Amino acid sequence: MSAFRMYVRVVSPTLTPEEISDRLGLQPDEAHAVGSRRRPDHPPRAFTSWMRHATAATPEARPEDLEPVVLGWGHEFARALGQLADAGGEVSLVIVQRIEDPENTAATGIFLGRPLIDWLSTAKGSLDIDQYVHHDCR
Known part of the structure; x- marks a missing residue:
């Protein structure tokens, strides 16, 4: 499994996933509607989320490979x-980084090139970086 995942997310309190797809001209890889639940015991979602995942050919993909x-x-x-x-x-570009070995330099650091920053600016999106460290530091 790659240390990185990247996807575009659209969040709306009023639009359905189908309406977002119609406006974008693309189907999502994942979507959740207002009122849906993660699990039966969870509260209903207050907003729609629509996601399109960037996938690469290699499992070791880094952000620059997903760009x-x-x-x-x-x-x-x-x-x-x-x-x-x-x-x-x-609108946001989400990068999820999972660090299991802090010494592995291939699994750390995030570089985004100017073309991707320009694309994100055109999309009027924000950048959301989620980092999870899974390491036994004994």
Whole structure:
């Protein structure tokens, strides 16, 4: 399993996943509607979330390996995301980093190139980095 995952997320308190898909012209890899539940005992979701995952050919993918995948979605998609952001949706590029060995330099550090930053700017999105350290420090 890669130490990194990357995806675009759209969050909206009013739109359904189908409406977001229609506006973006793409289907999500994952979506959750307002009112749905993670589990039966959890409260209903207060917002819709729509996600498109960047996947790479190798399991050791780093953010710079996933960057071409996101850029390959094109500037039309980024512009459509920006229009959703203007209409009240929240757009973000999410990077999840899992660190199991702090000494493994391939699993640490995050680099984002200017083309990806420009794409994210067109999408009027934010950057969300989640880092999880799983290490026994005895």
